Amino acid sequence: MGRDQRLVSPDGHSVKMSKLKLAVLISGSGTNLQVLIDACADPDYPAEIKVVISNRPDAYGLERARMAGLEAVCLDHTTFDSKEEFETALHDCLKEQQVELVCLAGFMRLLTSPFVNRWKDRMINMHPSLLPAYKGLHTHARAIEDGVRFGGCTIHFVRPEMDDGPIIMQAAVPIKPDDTEETLAASVLAYEHALYPAAVRLIAEGKVRVSGRKCVFKDVNVPKTGLISPVTTP
Ligand code: GAR
Numbered sequence: 606m607g608r609d610q611r612l613v614s615p616d617g618h619s620v621k622m623s624k625l626k627l628a629v630l631i632s633g634s635g636t637n638l639q640v641l642i643d644a645c646a647d648p649d650y651p652a653e654i655k656v657v658i659s660n661r662p663d664a665y666g667l668e669r670a671r672m673a674g675l676e677a678v679c680l681d682h683t684t685f686d687s688k689e690e691f692e693t694a695l696h697d698c699l700k701e702q703q704v705e706l707v708c709l710a711g712f713m714r715l716l717t718s719p720f721v722n723r724w725k726d727r728m729i730n731m732h733p734s735l736l737p738a739y740k741g742l743h744t745h746a747r748a749i750e751d752g753v754r755f756g757g758c759t760i761h762f763v764r765p766e767m768d769d770g771p772i773i774m775q776a777a778v779p780i781k782p783d784d785t786e787e788t789l790a791a792s793v794l795a796y797e798h799a800l801y802p803a804a805v806r807l808i809a810e811g812k813v814r815v816s817g818r819k820c821v822f823k824d825v826n827v828p829k830t831g832l833i834s835p836v837t838t839p
Contacts, residue, residue, distance in 0.1 A: 624650075624651055624652050624809070625651060625652040625653070625705050625706055625805070625808065625809040626653060626655045626702070626703055627641070627652050627654045627655060627705070627706050627708055627805065628654075628655060628656045628658060628699050628704040628706075628707050628708065629641055629654055629658075629666075629670075629710050630657075630659075630695075630707060630709050630710065631657065631658070631664050631666035631667075631710055631711050632659060632660055632661050632664055632666075632711055632713040632714065633661070633664050633665065633713070634666060634711065635657075635664065635666020635670075635710065635711065636711075636794065637710035637711060637731055637798065637801050638666045638669055638710050638711075639666075640802055641708065641801055641802055641805065642669065642670075642673045642675070643802075644802035644805070644806075646673075650802070650806070651806060651809035651810055652706070652805050652806070652809045654670075654673075655676065656675070656676040656678055656698065657675050657676065657677050657678070658678045658679075658695065658698060658699075659677075659678070659679050659680070660679075660680055660681065660682045660691075660712070660713075661679070661681065662679045662681050664679075666711075676702065678698055680694050680695055688717055689717070691714075692719075692720040695720070696720065699724075705727065706727055706728070706729065706805070706809075707724055707727060707728040707729070708728075708801070709728065709763065710801065711731070715767060716763070717765075721764065722765065724763070725762075725764075726762055726815050729760055729761065729804065729808070730760070730761060730762075730768070731759075731760050731797050731801055732744070732758065732760075732768050733756075733790065733793050733794075733797065734748065734756065734757065734759065735755065735756070735757040735759060735775055735777060736759040736761060736768055736769075736775075737768075737769070738753075740767055743786070744756070745789040745790050745793065746786040748780060748789070749780060749784060749785070749786065749789060753780065754834040754835070755777045755779055755780060755832070755834065756778050756780050756789050756792075756793055757775055757778050757793060757796065758775065758776050758793050758796055758800060759772055759774070760772075760773045760774050760775075760797075760800050760801060760804045761773055762820070771815045771819050772819075772820060773804045773807065773808075773813055773820050774800045774803060774807075775800075776793075776797075776799065776800055777832060778796055779832065779834040780834075807822070811823070812824055813825075
């Protein structure tokens with residue numbers, strides 16, 4: 606999927622290459638969508654949003670898409686007779702827009718195996734926990750309840766199992782003694798916003814690929830230090 610941003614044409618001119626074509630699928634507020642919109646506004650960012658699709662008509666993210674002048678489509682799942690019909694409409698919409706990478710950003714519908722397999726290694730998801738811990742809902746409340754010291758978020762390629770698939774990036778966020786579900790969600794969301802455009806860039810620039818159950822990387826840095834929480838004096 607990697608592509609150079611510029612090529613040199615035979616007459617010596619610099620020619621712009623096409624950008625990675627994204628669809629962003631949402632169900633709600635769309636703050637992750639917003640950071641992708643903002644990233645794509647940079648002419649040097651290697652991806653562009655072709656379409657924003659919501660399964661809920663009242664999703665504020667649709668408004669964000671319209672304000673950015675993007676194609677905003679509502680496929681209200683309640684108006685379809687079956688999951689298959691909903692996913693056929695979704696697939697048709699993605700094909701019509703020539704989408705190359707599907708970005709699930711707070712999209713709260715489980716997708717069936719046939720649909721997921723059709724988009725294998727071409728669909729990514731943001732999940733608000735350090736996978737494989739805390740799959741499913743209420744991730745922050747469950748982490749606080751368990752007394753774990755770190756929460757976080759994960760962006761991964763999608764597989765048919767819920768919240769499963771090769772992990773692209775993660776951010777770990779310390780849980781403070783007075784954190785509530787809401788405060789932890791807000792802390793983690795800021796890291797989701799850092800991760801999403803960065804992960805899309807890695808894919809668009811061909812710096813990450815799937816190998817078996819894992820992602821393998823080219824030319825990326827990892828932090829040199831770990832984190833200890835609570836901070837102690839030796
Ligand atoms: C985000 O926190 C995202 O990680 C989560 O929904 C929120 C959407 O926020 N996704 C899931 O829980 C998917 N399993 P947003 O609409 O403001 O981007």
